[in-house]
Every structure is written in structure tokens, then in C-alpha cells.
Amino acid sequence: MKDSVEINQNWKDKISNHIQLGGIETSVLDNGAGRGTRIAWINTGTGLRFKVVIDRAMDIADAFFNQHSLAWISHGGITYPQPFSDKGIDWLRTFGGGLVTTCGLTHVGGPESDEFGDRGLHGQISNLPAEIVSIIQPDPGRGNLGMSITGIIRETKPFGPRLELRRTISATLGQATIRIHDEVVNRGNTPSPHLLLYHFNFGWPLADEGADILWKGSWSPRNGEENAKIFKEGNDFKKCQAPLDDHSGGGEEVVLVDIEADIFGQSVCGISNPKIGLAVALKFKKDQLPWFANWQHWGKGEYVTGLEPSTHPLTGQAKAREDGSLIFIEPGESRVYELELDVLHDEETIKEFLIDYN
Secondary structure, three states: OOOHHHHOOOOOOOOOOHHHOOEEEEEEOOOHHHOOOEEEEEEOOOOEEEEEEOOOOOEEEEEEEOOEEOEOEOOOOOOOOOOOOOOOOHHHHHOOEOOEEEEEEOOOEOOEEEOOEEEOOOEOHHHOOOEEEEEEOOEHHHOEOEEEEEEEEEEEOOOOOEEEEEEEEEEEOOOOEEEEEEEEEEOOOOOEEEEEEEEEEEOOOOOOOOOEEEOOEEEEEOOOHHHOOOOOOOOOOOEOOOOOHHHOOOOOEEEEEEEOOOOOOEEEEEEEEOOOOEEEEEEEEOOOOOEEEEEEEEEOOEEEEEEEEEOOOOEHHHHHHHHOOOEEEOOOOEEEEEEEEEEEOOHHHHHHHHHHHO
């Protein structure tokens, strides 16, 4: 079964406004911790709809396919941006979960300090608002089914660094797909360190006991196999588990993966839950994002798994500087990142996707 809007033209001459099929709607939250935060709902007309949080680096919070939630939402949910929550582990205070949280742009990993400065958990970018530069609505009457929202997020201070993230999130009427196109530009006059991680957070009912976590590649537990309970040889750690008592509070496990890429340089990972007939496939280019982590946190009431492509492992700027892997973006230089998330919802397509993982 193909997505209906793309091939079914029965709507022609029968709609007055494209919003009957889908499109982009912007608004401002007016209650709770997120009061005053700008958002944009994007509806693809396929059952896939998702919320872009404009004031939080254009990250994606809620995401649904029909009645099923795809994303994990933390207890705090969306909060207003707090640009100075980049000290220690303050980042967690504003971590709403959501389908995508961006980490970076100059640090990824735990808090650290050295002669180059103090850096909090996962950097500052997700607490910075975007300047929207364009919203393109679909125009199905003229055959234009694409839609997009583009914004600029600036991580900057006088005397540097001055990094700018130009983000476009796009979709197409009739396709259950989210596309992210990011360009990171150094607007300063000195080279800038650069680390970037995409924190995709999947929750119930997509992530549920028995659902398959899909990735391929050589792996190692972040804290060593001797300290691992889940990520050990012989364990079925690619299945979502039942809630675990020892994941209460800060309990978790993370595995680092040298994820495989196909002949076109594309890496694919995802989750499949046959109980609800849904799967998601996350695609990215390995030369852009060579590192990958799978975060598993099966806490009671905090049940989530993360699929996380990144430029570096989760060891931070200081370690990357020490081992020579730290990326520097020269003045005027830019780096591009492209990711795509497909929601698979018919049996044949899911079966075809799973062939590589059986």
C-alpha cells in the first residue's frame, strides 16, 4: 500500500485549502513550562504529523503516526529555552526528550573543564531559538506537494566562537517521511571546534517490550563490557526490554557502534514493532556522521531508547582535542548533514526493510 495522497488524485477540484490534505501550521504555546515557545505542526497527510519546536533549535518534540506516538516525551515536556543551562548537567533540566534533540555545536558528552573553557552536558544548541527565514507550504493544485520550514540558530558570543546552524525540515504530502538538512557555518574570524549529535528518542508504543532495535556493526559498551548488564555477548540487546528496576533514576546503558554503510555510503538503523504494525528507518551518511550510539533507559515511567548518529563518540571536546579527532571549522567554512526518517506502515515495506537484519 503506497501513501495515498501521492497517488490518489480524488481530491482534485474538491478541496478549497491545502490544509485539508496537510501542511505547516505555526503557533505559540500558552501554558505550563513551555509558555511563550514557538512551534510548528507539520502534517504530511499520511497519518504522520510532528511538532517542530522553533524556539528549541527547531528540534522535533511530539511525533505521531495515526494514533501511535513515535517519540518519548520526558516528564517536563517542552520548556522555554534557557540559553545559560549549559553548566554541569543543567541540560537535563530542559531535556524534553522528543523525537529529535540536537546536541552540540562545540561539545557533545558529559560536562568538562580545561584551559579552553567550561562545557556542560551536550552543549548549548538545543536551548537556542531559531530565526525563521522561510516557510513553504504545499500547493497541490499546482502539483507542488513539498513543504518546508527553514531557520537559523546562532551559537555565538563576542570574540568567538560564532557558529550558525541553518536547518531545513521538510516533508512531502503523501509521504510518511521527515527530512532534516543542516548546514553549520563558521561566521567568526578564527577556527571553531565542532561536535554534533542527533539524539533520536523513541518511546511507547513504538518502543515496547519485544520490539526490535535495528542496527548493524561492530560494537562496544561505552563503560566497558565488564560493567555492562545489557550489552554483553550472548544477550539479546536488540530487543526492547520490560521496565527495569535498576534503570530507576539515572540507570542506563549505552553502546557505541561502528555502524555499517551500504555501497552508497548510507547507514540505516531503526525500530520495528510488529504488535502495532509500524517501523521507522533512520538514514544518514556515514562520512558526515561516522559515530553511532544506542542508548537504552528502561526505567519505570521513563521508558526510552535512543538512536544517536554523531560526528564523535560521547567522550567530549577535550578527549577529541587530545586524540586529534576534533573537527575545526575554518572561518567561512561550512559542513552539511542530511538525515531522513521514514515511517513504514505496510507489511510488504516493513518485510523488505527487515531483510537486512534477519
